[in-house]
Amino acid sequence: MTTGVKVRQAGRRFGSRTVLRDVDLDIAPGEFVALIGQSGSGKSTLLRAIAGLDPDATGAYEVPDRHAVVFQEHRLLPWSRVWRNVTLGLNETNLRERARRALDEVGLAARANAYPGTLSGGESQRVALARALVRTPGLLLLDEPFGALDALTRLKAQALVARLWTEHRPAVLLVTHDVEEALLLADRVLLLDGGRIAETFDVDLPRPRSIGHPRFVALRRQLLAGLGVADAEEKL
Amino acid sequence: MVSHTLEPLTAANTADAPAVKGPPGWRKLARSVRKLVGLAVIVVVWQLLAARGDLGNQTPTPGQVLVAAYDLIRSGVLLDNLAVSVVRVAKGLAIGLSAGLALGLVAGFSKAGEDFVDAPVQALRMLPAVALAPIFLIWFGLGDLSKVALIAFAPLFPLYLNVLGGIRGVDERLIESARSCGVGTWGLIRRVILPGALPQILVGLRQSLGVAWIVLVVAEQTATTSGLGVIINDAKEFLQIDVMFVVVVVYALLGLATDALVRLLERRLLSWRRGYAGV
Structure with a gap:
Protein backbone atom coordinates (compact mmCIF):
# COMPACT_ATOMS: atom_id res chain seq x y z
CA MET A 1 0.00 0.00 0.00
CA THR A 2 3.05 2.24 0.00
CA THR A 3 3.06 2.52 -3.76
CA GLY A 4 1.02 5.13 -5.50
CA VAL A 5 -0.12 5.24 -9.08
CA LYS A 6 2.22 5.59 -12.02
CA VAL A 7 0.73 5.81 -15.47
CA ARG A 8 2.84 6.27 -18.58
CA GLN A 9 1.59 6.94 -22.08
CA ALA A 10 -1.97 5.89 -21.44
CA GLY A 11 -3.84 5.72 -24.70
CA ARG A 12 -7.19 4.58 -25.95
CA ARG A 13 -8.80 4.68 -29.36
CA PHE A 14 -12.37 3.89 -30.23
CA GLY A 15 -12.20 3.12 -33.92
CA SER A 16 -10.62 6.13 -35.58
CA ARG A 17 -11.34 8.40 -32.62
CA THR A 18 -8.51 8.87 -30.15
CA VAL A 19 -9.95 9.45 -26.69
CA LEU A 20 -6.74 9.31 -24.69
CA ARG A 21 -3.31 10.18 -26.01
CA ASP A 22 -0.04 9.69 -24.13
CA VAL A 23 -1.32 10.61 -20.71
CA ASP A 24 1.24 10.47 -17.90
CA LEU A 25 -0.13 10.54 -14.38
CA ASP A 26 1.35 10.04 -10.93
CA ILE A 27 -0.60 9.85 -7.72
CA ALA A 28 1.36 9.72 -4.48
CA PRO A 29 0.17 7.35 -1.72
CA GLY A 30 -2.61 9.10 0.16
CA GLU A 31 -2.94 11.86 -2.39
CA PHE A 32 -6.37 13.01 -3.56
CA VAL A 33 -6.41 13.85 -7.25
CA ALA A 34 -9.43 15.08 -9.16
CA LEU A 35 -9.73 14.66 -12.89
CA ILE A 36 -11.98 17.22 -14.45
CA GLY A 37 -13.06 17.83 -17.99
CA GLN A 38 -16.00 18.20 -20.27
CA SER A 39 -18.08 15.28 -21.46
CA GLY A 40 -16.04 13.19 -23.84
CA SER A 41 -12.71 14.56 -22.61
CA GLY A 42 -11.59 11.02 -21.77
CA LYS A 43 -11.67 11.26 -17.99
CA SER A 44 -13.80 8.18 -17.39
CA THR A 45 -11.81 6.32 -20.02
CA LEU A 46 -8.61 7.06 -18.11
CA LEU A 47 -10.15 5.92 -14.83
CA ARG A 48 -11.36 2.67 -16.39
CA ALA A 49 -7.92 2.06 -17.85
CA ILE A 50 -6.30 2.59 -14.44
CA ALA A 51 -8.88 0.31 -12.83
CA GLY A 52 -7.91 -2.41 -15.28
CA LEU A 53 -11.44 -2.53 -16.67
CA ASP A 54 -10.45 -1.70 -20.23
CA PRO A 55 -8.42 -4.42 -21.93
CA ASP A 56 -7.99 -2.28 -25.05
CA ALA A 57 -6.25 0.62 -23.32
CA THR A 58 -2.57 1.02 -24.13
CA GLY A 59 0.27 2.26 -21.94
CA ALA A 60 2.01 1.25 -18.72
CA TYR A 61 0.05 1.23 -15.47
CA GLU A 62 1.43 0.79 -11.99
CA VAL A 63 -1.50 0.56 -9.63
CA PRO A 64 -1.77 -0.70 -6.03
CA ASP A 65 -3.07 -4.28 -5.91
CA ARG A 66 -5.81 -3.20 -3.59
CA HIS A 67 -7.90 -0.77 -5.50
CA ALA A 68 -11.63 -0.24 -5.62
CA VAL A 69 -14.01 1.59 -7.89
CA VAL A 70 -17.20 3.50 -7.13
CA PHE A 71 -19.21 4.21 -10.26
CA GLN A 72 -21.77 6.87 -11.03
CA GLU A 73 -24.51 4.27 -10.64
CA HIS A 74 -24.23 2.34 -7.42
CA ARG A 75 -24.12 -1.01 -9.28
CA LEU A 76 -25.23 -3.01 -6.29
CA LEU A 77 -26.60 -6.48 -6.97
CA PRO A 78 -30.34 -6.11 -6.43
CA TRP A 79 -30.71 -9.78 -5.41
CA SER A 80 -28.09 -9.63 -2.66
CA ARG A 81 -28.62 -8.06 0.69
CA VAL A 82 -26.63 -4.93 1.46
CA TRP A 83 -23.99 -6.68 3.58
CA ARG A 84 -23.47 -9.36 0.92
CA ASN A 85 -22.97 -6.61 -1.63
CA VAL A 86 -20.40 -4.94 0.57
CA THR A 87 -18.35 -8.11 0.91
CA LEU A 88 -18.75 -9.21 -2.72
CA GLY A 89 -15.57 -10.87 -3.93
CA LEU A 90 -14.02 -11.22 -0.48
CA ASN A 91 -13.45 -14.71 0.82
CA GLU A 92 -12.20 -14.25 4.33
CA THR A 93 -14.07 -15.40 7.39
CA ASN A 94 -16.36 -13.22 9.42
CA LEU A 95 -17.57 -11.25 6.40
CA ARG A 96 -20.69 -10.10 8.21
CA GLU A 97 -18.69 -8.34 10.87
CA ARG A 98 -16.44 -6.70 8.30
CA ALA A 99 -19.46 -5.53 6.37
CA ARG A 100 -21.03 -4.17 9.53
CA ARG A 101 -17.95 -2.13 10.34
CA ALA A 102 -17.72 -0.71 6.82
CA LEU A 103 -21.43 0.09 6.81
CA ASP A 104 -21.06 1.72 10.19
CA GLU A 105 -18.54 4.11 8.68
CA VAL A 106 -21.07 5.30 6.12
CA GLY A 107 -23.87 5.39 8.70
CA LEU A 108 -25.81 2.45 7.30
CA ALA A 109 -25.12 -0.43 9.70
CA ALA A 110 -28.85 -0.65 10.36
CA ARG A 111 -29.56 -1.44 6.71
CA ALA A 112 -27.17 -4.39 6.45
CA ASN A 113 -29.97 -6.86 5.82
CA ALA A 114 -31.97 -4.72 3.41
CA TYR A 115 -32.14 -5.31 -0.32
CA PRO A 116 -30.65 -2.48 -2.42
CA GLY A 117 -34.04 -1.84 -4.01
CA THR A 118 -35.29 -0.44 -0.72
CA LEU A 119 -32.50 2.15 -0.42
CA SER A 120 -32.54 5.74 -1.59
CA GLY A 121 -30.05 6.95 -4.20
CA GLY A 122 -27.79 8.49 -1.58
CA GLU A 123 -27.90 5.40 0.62
CA SER A 124 -27.09 3.14 -2.32
CA GLN A 125 -24.08 5.24 -3.18
CA ARG A 126 -22.91 5.08 0.44
CA VAL A 127 -23.21 1.29 0.33
CA ALA A 128 -21.09 1.37 -2.82
CA LEU A 129 -18.55 3.43 -0.85
CA ALA A 130 -18.64 0.88 1.97
CA ARG A 131 -18.07 -1.87 -0.59
CA ALA A 132 -14.95 -0.02 -1.74
CA LEU A 133 -13.73 0.74 1.81
CA VAL A 134 -14.06 -2.80 3.11
CA ARG A 135 -11.25 -3.73 0.73
CA THR A 136 -8.92 -1.25 2.49
CA PRO A 137 -7.84 0.04 -0.90
CA GLY A 138 -4.51 1.71 -1.54
CA LEU A 139 -6.25 3.42 -4.42
CA LEU A 140 -9.85 4.51 -4.52
CA LEU A 141 -11.24 5.28 -7.97
CA LEU A 142 -14.37 7.41 -7.98
CA ASP A 143 -16.10 7.77 -11.33
CA GLU A 144 -18.52 10.69 -10.90
CA PRO A 145 -19.90 8.95 -7.82
CA PHE A 146 -22.19 11.83 -6.88
CA GLY A 147 -23.37 12.74 -10.36
CA ALA A 148 -26.79 11.19 -9.98
CA LEU A 149 -27.50 12.57 -6.51
CA ASP A 150 -29.57 15.65 -5.68
CA ALA A 151 -27.65 18.72 -4.58
CA LEU A 152 -28.19 18.29 -0.84
CA THR A 153 -27.39 14.58 -0.80
CA ARG A 154 -24.35 15.30 -2.93
CA LEU A 155 -22.96 17.74 -0.36
CA LYS A 156 -23.36 15.15 2.38
CA ALA A 157 -21.77 12.44 0.28
CA GLN A 158 -18.83 14.71 -0.54
CA ALA A 159 -18.34 15.41 3.16
CA LEU A 160 -18.47 11.67 3.83
CA VAL A 161 -15.77 11.02 1.23
CA ALA A 162 -13.63 13.80 2.71
CA ARG A 163 -13.96 12.27 6.16
CA LEU A 164 -13.27 8.72 5.03
CA TRP A 165 -10.26 9.84 3.05
CA THR A 166 -8.89 11.66 6.09
CA GLU A 167 -9.33 8.56 8.22
CA HIS A 168 -8.05 5.91 5.81
CA ARG A 169 -5.78 7.88 3.52
CA PRO A 170 -6.00 5.90 0.30
CA ALA A 171 -4.78 7.54 -2.87
CA VAL A 172 -7.91 8.80 -4.61
CA LEU A 173 -8.65 9.53 -8.23
CA LEU A 174 -11.96 11.35 -8.52
CA VAL A 175 -13.46 11.85 -11.94
CA THR A 176 -15.95 14.68 -11.95
CA HIS A 177 -17.32 17.51 -14.04
CA ASP A 178 -18.13 19.53 -10.95
CA VAL A 179 -15.50 22.21 -10.36
CA GLU A 180 -16.55 22.90 -6.78
CA GLU A 181 -16.51 19.23 -5.91
CA ALA A 182 -12.97 18.92 -7.24
CA LEU A 183 -11.81 21.96 -5.27
CA LEU A 184 -13.53 20.87 -2.07
CA LEU A 185 -11.91 17.47 -2.06
CA ALA A 186 -8.70 17.26 -4.06
CA ASP A 187 -5.06 18.10 -3.38
CA ARG A 188 -4.53 18.47 -7.09
CA VAL A 189 -6.93 18.99 -9.96
CA LEU A 190 -6.05 17.83 -13.45
CA LEU A 191 -7.86 19.30 -16.37
CA LEU A 192 -8.32 16.84 -19.18
CA ASP A 193 -8.99 18.16 -22.64
CA GLY A 194 -8.98 16.27 -25.91
CA GLY A 195 -7.48 13.16 -24.31
CA ARG A 196 -4.55 15.08 -22.77
CA ILE A 197 -3.86 16.62 -19.40
CA ALA A 198 -4.14 20.28 -20.37
CA GLU A 199 -3.52 21.89 -16.99
CA THR A 200 -2.69 21.02 -13.40
CA PHE A 201 -3.91 23.01 -10.42
CA ASP A 202 -2.49 22.56 -6.93
CA VAL A 203 -5.27 23.19 -4.47
CA ASP A 204 -3.41 24.86 -1.64
CA LEU A 205 -6.43 25.42 0.55
CA PRO A 206 -6.74 24.50 4.23
CA ARG A 207 -9.18 21.71 5.12
CA PRO A 208 -12.08 21.58 5.80
CA ARG A 209 -12.62 23.80 2.84
CA SER A 210 -15.10 26.56 2.30
CA ILE A 211 -16.37 27.65 -1.09
CA GLY A 212 -16.34 31.24 0.16
CA HIS A 213 -12.56 31.31 0.65
CA PRO A 214 -11.02 33.92 -1.71
CA ARG A 215 -8.42 31.44 -2.91
CA PHE A 216 -11.21 28.94 -3.63
CA VAL A 217 -13.03 31.56 -5.69
CA ALA A 218 -9.87 32.33 -7.63
CA LEU A 219 -9.11 28.68 -8.33
CA ARG A 220 -12.67 28.11 -9.35
CA ARG A 221 -12.44 30.92 -11.89
CA GLN A 222 -9.20 29.52 -13.27
CA LEU A 223 -10.65 26.05 -13.61
CA LEU A 224 -13.78 27.32 -15.30
CA ALA A 225 -11.63 29.31 -17.68
CA GLY A 226 -9.70 26.14 -18.43
CA LEU A 227 -12.98 24.41 -19.17
CA GLY A 228 -13.92 27.28 -21.47
CA VAL A 229 -16.99 28.37 -19.54
CA ALA A 230 -15.57 31.49 -17.89
CA ASP A 231 -17.47 33.86 -20.15
CA ALA A 232 -20.78 32.25 -19.37
CA GLU A 233 -19.95 32.54 -15.66
CA GLU A 234 -19.29 36.27 -15.92
CA LYS A 235 -22.64 36.91 -17.53
CA LEU A 236 -24.60 35.22 -14.77
CA MET B 1 -21.67 34.91 -1.11
CA VAL B 2 -22.82 31.75 0.49
CA SER B 3 -20.19 30.11 2.56
CA HIS B 4 -20.50 26.66 3.97
CA THR B 5 -18.28 24.02 5.40
CA LEU B 6 -18.97 20.40 4.71
CA GLU B 7 -20.31 18.55 7.68
CA PRO B 8 -19.54 14.89 8.01
CA LEU B 9 -22.43 12.57 7.53
CA THR B 10 -23.72 10.79 10.57
CA ALA B 11 -26.31 8.13 11.19
CA ALA B 12 -28.57 10.79 12.69
CA ASN B 13 -29.21 12.63 9.43
CA THR B 14 -29.91 9.54 7.40
CA ALA B 15 -33.44 8.43 8.06
CA ASP B 16 -33.97 4.79 7.29
CA ALA B 17 -36.42 3.97 4.53
CA PRO B 18 -39.70 2.64 5.95
CA ALA B 19 -40.05 -1.12 6.00
CA VAL B 20 -42.24 -2.55 3.25
CA LYS B 21 -45.57 -3.55 4.70
CA GLY B 22 -47.39 -6.66 3.60
CA PRO B 23 -51.09 -6.47 2.81
CA PRO B 24 -53.41 -6.94 5.76
CA GLY B 25 -54.72 -10.46 6.41
CA TRP B 26 -58.21 -9.91 5.02
CA ARG B 27 -56.78 -8.60 1.78
CA LYS B 28 -54.66 -11.71 1.38
CA GLN B 58 -73.06 -37.08 -23.97
CA THR B 59 -71.35 -34.47 -21.80
CA PRO B 60 -71.34 -35.32 -18.10
CA THR B 61 -71.88 -32.68 -15.43
CA PRO B 62 -69.07 -31.91 -12.97
CA GLY B 63 -71.05 -33.88 -10.40
CA GLN B 64 -71.08 -36.98 -12.61
CA VAL B 65 -67.37 -36.55 -13.29
CA LEU B 66 -66.77 -36.39 -9.55
CA VAL B 67 -68.65 -39.65 -9.07
CA ALA B 68 -66.66 -41.31 -11.87
CA ALA B 69 -63.46 -39.99 -10.29
CA TYR B 70 -64.48 -41.44 -6.94
CA ASP B 71 -65.00 -44.87 -8.53
CA LEU B 72 -61.67 -44.65 -10.35
CA ILE B 73 -59.89 -43.71 -7.14
CA ARG B 74 -61.55 -46.51 -5.16
CA SER B 75 -60.59 -49.10 -7.70
CA GLY B 76 -57.03 -47.79 -7.64
CA VAL B 77 -57.01 -47.28 -11.40
CA LEU B 78 -56.61 -43.54 -11.28
CA LEU B 79 -53.87 -43.27 -8.69
CA ASP B 80 -51.81 -46.16 -10.06
CA ASN B 81 -51.83 -44.77 -13.57
CA LEU B 82 -51.36 -41.22 -12.31
CA ALA B 83 -48.26 -42.36 -10.46
CA VAL B 84 -46.89 -43.92 -13.64
CA SER B 85 -47.49 -40.73 -15.60
CA VAL B 86 -46.05 -38.49 -12.89
CA VAL B 87 -42.90 -40.60 -12.74
CA ARG B 88 -42.59 -40.39 -16.54
CA VAL B 89 -42.92 -36.63 -16.45
CA ALA B 90 -40.48 -36.37 -13.56
CA LYS B 91 -37.89 -38.45 -15.41
CA GLY B 92 -38.42 -36.60 -18.66
CA LEU B 93 -38.21 -33.22 -16.94
CA ALA B 94 -35.10 -34.22 -15.03
CA ILE B 95 -33.38 -34.89 -18.31
CA GLY B 96 -34.97 -32.17 -20.41
CA LEU B 97 -34.62 -29.37 -17.88
CA SER B 98 -31.01 -30.29 -17.13
CA ALA B 99 -30.20 -30.32 -20.82
CA GLY B 100 -32.06 -27.06 -21.47
CA LEU B 101 -30.31 -25.38 -18.55
CA ALA B 102 -26.89 -26.74 -19.49
CA LEU B 103 -27.21 -25.76 -23.15
CA GLY B 104 -28.58 -22.36 -22.20
CA LEU B 105 -25.65 -21.78 -19.85
CA VAL B 106 -23.10 -22.87 -22.43
CA ALA B 107 -24.63 -20.63 -25.08
CA GLY B 108 -25.09 -17.81 -22.60
CA PHE B 109 -21.59 -17.74 -21.17
CA SER B 110 -19.54 -17.90 -24.32
CA LYS B 111 -20.03 -16.62 -27.82
CA ALA B 112 -18.35 -19.75 -29.17
CA GLY B 113 -20.79 -21.83 -27.16
CA GLU B 114 -23.72 -19.91 -28.60
CA ASP B 115 -22.38 -20.38 -32.12
CA PHE B 116 -22.09 -24.13 -31.65
CA VAL B 117 -25.25 -24.73 -29.69
CA ASP B 118 -27.81 -22.27 -30.90
CA ALA B 119 -28.31 -23.31 -34.54
CA PRO B 120 -28.93 -27.02 -33.85
CA VAL B 121 -31.18 -26.22 -30.90
CA GLN B 122 -33.21 -23.79 -32.98
CA ALA B 123 -33.55 -26.37 -35.75
CA LEU B 124 -34.69 -29.12 -33.36
CA ARG B 125 -37.01 -26.70 -31.62
CA MET B 126 -39.17 -26.52 -34.71
CA LEU B 127 -39.89 -30.26 -34.69
CA PRO B 128 -43.36 -30.92 -33.26
CA ALA B 129 -43.52 -33.57 -30.56
CA VAL B 130 -46.55 -35.12 -32.28
CA ALA B 131 -44.49 -35.82 -35.38
CA LEU B 132 -41.61 -37.18 -33.34
CA ALA B 133 -43.68 -39.62 -31.29
CA PRO B 134 -43.63 -42.44 -33.88
CA ILE B 135 -39.94 -41.85 -34.61
CA PHE B 136 -39.11 -42.06 -30.92
CA LEU B 137 -41.04 -45.35 -30.78
CA ILE B 138 -38.75 -46.71 -33.49
CA TRP B 139 -35.61 -45.37 -31.83
CA PHE B 140 -36.34 -46.07 -28.18
CA GLY B 141 -38.72 -49.01 -28.39
CA LEU B 142 -42.26 -49.51 -27.14
CA GLY B 143 -41.31 -49.29 -23.47
CA ASP B 144 -41.11 -46.39 -21.09
CA LEU B 145 -37.96 -44.99 -22.62
CA SER B 146 -39.64 -43.63 -25.75
CA LYS B 147 -42.20 -41.76 -23.63
CA VAL B 148 -39.61 -40.37 -21.26
CA ALA B 149 -37.45 -39.33 -24.20
CA LEU B 150 -40.33 -37.45 -25.78
CA ILE B 151 -41.16 -35.72 -22.50
CA ALA B 152 -37.48 -34.85 -22.09
CA PHE B 153 -37.24 -33.43 -25.59
CA ALA B 154 -40.03 -30.89 -25.67
CA PRO B 155 -39.47 -28.93 -22.42
CA LEU B 156 -35.80 -28.46 -23.24
CA PHE B 157 -36.48 -25.60 -25.63
CA PRO B 158 -38.53 -23.13 -23.59
CA LEU B 159 -36.00 -23.41 -20.78
CA TYR B 160 -33.03 -23.08 -23.15
CA LEU B 161 -34.44 -19.96 -24.77
CA ASN B 162 -35.20 -18.31 -21.47
CA VAL B 163 -31.87 -19.20 -19.86
CA LEU B 164 -30.04 -17.74 -22.84
CA GLY B 165 -32.30 -14.69 -22.98
CA GLY B 166 -32.02 -14.21 -19.23
CA ILE B 167 -28.23 -14.27 -19.32
CA ARG B 168 -28.14 -11.86 -22.24
CA GLY B 169 -30.35 -9.54 -20.23
CA VAL B 170 -27.99 -9.31 -17.24
CA ASP B 171 -26.68 -5.78 -16.85
CA GLU B 172 -23.12 -5.63 -18.17
CA ARG B 173 -22.32 -2.90 -15.65
CA LEU B 174 -23.05 -5.24 -12.74
CA ILE B 175 -20.64 -7.76 -14.20
CA GLU B 176 -17.99 -5.10 -14.59
CA SER B 177 -18.40 -3.85 -11.04
CA ALA B 178 -18.34 -7.42 -9.66
CA ARG B 179 -15.12 -8.01 -11.60
CA SER B 180 -13.66 -4.84 -10.12
CA CYS B 181 -14.48 -6.32 -6.71
CA GLY B 182 -12.25 -9.26 -7.52
CA VAL B 183 -15.00 -11.77 -8.28
CA GLY B 184 -13.71 -14.69 -10.35
CA THR B 185 -15.47 -16.54 -13.16
CA TRP B 186 -17.27 -19.01 -10.91
CA GLY B 187 -18.28 -16.27 -8.49
CA LEU B 188 -19.51 -14.22 -11.42
CA ILE B 189 -21.76 -17.05 -12.54
CA ARG B 190 -23.05 -17.79 -9.06
CA ARG B 191 -23.41 -14.29 -7.65
CA VAL B 192 -24.24 -12.20 -10.71
CA ILE B 193 -25.21 -14.01 -13.88
CA LEU B 194 -27.47 -16.75 -12.55
CA PRO B 195 -29.39 -14.57 -10.10
CA GLY B 196 -29.71 -11.91 -12.78
CA ALA B 197 -31.09 -14.39 -15.27
CA LEU B 198 -33.30 -16.11 -12.72
CA PRO B 199 -36.57 -14.21 -13.30
CA GLN B 200 -36.40 -15.15 -16.97
CA ILE B 201 -35.29 -18.71 -16.18
CA LEU B 202 -38.35 -19.18 -14.00
CA VAL B 203 -40.59 -18.01 -16.84
CA GLY B 204 -38.94 -20.68 -18.97
CA LEU B 205 -39.44 -23.27 -16.24
CA ARG B 206 -43.13 -22.50 -16.17
CA GLN B 207 -43.44 -22.92 -19.91
CA SER B 208 -41.39 -26.11 -19.84
CA LEU B 209 -43.56 -27.70 -17.16
CA GLY B 210 -46.68 -26.91 -19.16
CA VAL B 211 -45.16 -28.38 -22.29
CA ALA B 212 -44.17 -31.52 -20.39
CA TRP B 213 -47.78 -32.29 -19.44
CA ILE B 214 -48.97 -31.68 -22.99
CA VAL B 215 -46.33 -34.00 -24.41
CA LEU B 216 -47.25 -36.61 -21.81
CA VAL B 217 -50.68 -36.81 -23.41
CA VAL B 218 -49.12 -37.26 -26.84
CA ALA B 219 -46.61 -39.83 -25.58
CA GLU B 220 -49.26 -41.95 -23.92
CA GLN B 221 -51.52 -42.10 -26.96
CA THR B 222 -49.81 -45.11 -28.48
CA ALA B 223 -48.14 -48.31 -27.33
CA THR B 224 -48.89 -47.80 -23.68
CA THR B 225 -50.19 -50.17 -21.04
CA SER B 226 -50.12 -47.78 -18.12
CA GLY B 227 -50.51 -44.10 -17.45
CA LEU B 228 -53.26 -41.49 -17.65
CA GLY B 229 -53.31 -41.87 -21.42
CA VAL B 230 -54.34 -45.50 -21.05
CA ILE B 231 -57.37 -44.56 -18.96
CA ILE B 232 -58.47 -42.08 -21.57
CA ASN B 233 -57.84 -44.52 -24.45
CA ASP B 234 -59.77 -47.32 -22.74
CA ALA B 235 -62.60 -44.95 -21.91
CA LYS B 236 -62.73 -43.86 -25.53
CA GLU B 237 -62.95 -47.53 -26.52
CA PHE B 238 -65.95 -48.14 -24.23
CA LEU B 239 -67.50 -44.66 -24.63
CA GLN B 240 -67.11 -43.90 -20.94
CA ILE B 241 -67.26 -40.18 -21.45
CA ASP B 242 -67.34 -39.35 -17.75
CA VAL B 243 -64.05 -41.20 -17.30
CA MET B 244 -62.52 -39.28 -20.20
CA PHE B 245 -63.53 -36.09 -18.46
CA VAL B 246 -61.97 -37.28 -15.21
CA VAL B 247 -58.62 -37.58 -16.94
CA VAL B 248 -58.98 -34.21 -18.62
CA VAL B 249 -59.70 -32.63 -15.26
CA VAL B 250 -56.70 -34.42 -13.76
CA TYR B 251 -54.50 -32.98 -16.52
CA ALA B 252 -55.81 -29.52 -15.67
CA LEU B 253 -55.17 -30.02 -11.97
CA LEU B 254 -51.64 -31.27 -12.63
CA GLY B 255 -50.98 -28.17 -14.70
CA LEU B 256 -52.27 -25.96 -11.91
CA ALA B 257 -50.21 -27.78 -9.31
CA THR B 258 -46.93 -27.45 -11.18
CA ASP B 259 -47.66 -23.80 -11.87
CA ALA B 260 -48.29 -23.20 -8.19
CA LEU B 261 -44.95 -24.85 -7.49
CA VAL B 262 -43.12 -22.41 -9.74
CA ARG B 263 -45.01 -19.48 -8.24
CA LEU B 264 -43.82 -20.61 -4.85
CA LEU B 265 -40.27 -20.77 -6.19
CA GLU B 266 -40.65 -17.29 -7.62
CA ARG B 267 -41.87 -15.88 -4.35
CA ARG B 268 -38.95 -17.47 -2.55
CA LEU B 269 -36.19 -16.70 -5.00
CA LEU B 270 -37.31 -13.33 -6.31
CA SER B 271 -38.30 -11.69 -3.05
CA TRP B 272 -35.72 -8.99 -3.76
CA ARG B 273 -37.58 -7.86 -6.84
CA ARG B 274 -39.50 -4.64 -6.84
CA GLY B 275 -41.18 -4.91 -10.22
CA TYR B 276 -44.64 -3.70 -11.06
CA ALA B 277 -47.08 -6.09 -9.41
CA GLY B 278 -50.26 -4.64 -10.88
CA VAL B 279 -52.92 -2.60 -9.09
Missing part, protein backbone atom coordinates in the same frame (compact mmCIF):
# COMPACT_ATOMS: atom_id res chain seq x y z
CA LEU B 29 -57.73 -13.82 1.99
CA ALA B 30 -59.69 -11.79 -0.55
CA ARG B 31 -56.98 -12.44 -3.09
CA SER B 32 -57.02 -16.20 -2.52
CA VAL B 33 -60.79 -16.19 -2.91
CA ARG B 34 -60.52 -14.10 -6.06
CA LYS B 35 -58.02 -16.56 -7.52
CA LEU B 36 -60.57 -19.37 -7.09
CA VAL B 37 -63.48 -17.41 -8.51
CA GLY B 38 -62.42 -17.86 -12.13
CA LEU B 39 -62.16 -21.63 -11.73
CA ALA B 40 -65.43 -21.77 -9.83
CA VAL B 41 -67.18 -19.87 -12.64
CA ILE B 42 -65.99 -22.45 -15.17
CA VAL B 43 -67.29 -25.32 -13.05
CA VAL B 44 -70.63 -23.61 -12.45
CA VAL B 45 -71.13 -22.76 -16.13
CA TRP B 46 -70.18 -26.31 -17.06
CA GLN B 47 -72.66 -27.69 -14.54
CA LEU B 48 -75.49 -25.47 -15.81
CA LEU B 49 -74.87 -26.10 -19.50
CA ALA B 50 -74.35 -29.85 -19.10
CA ALA B 51 -77.44 -30.22 -16.92
CA ARG B 52 -79.54 -28.42 -19.56
CA GLY B 53 -78.06 -30.58 -22.30
CA ASP B 54 -76.53 -27.59 -24.10
CA LEU B 55 -73.20 -29.43 -24.45
CA GLY B 56 -74.75 -32.40 -26.21
CA ASN B 57 -76.41 -35.30 -24.41
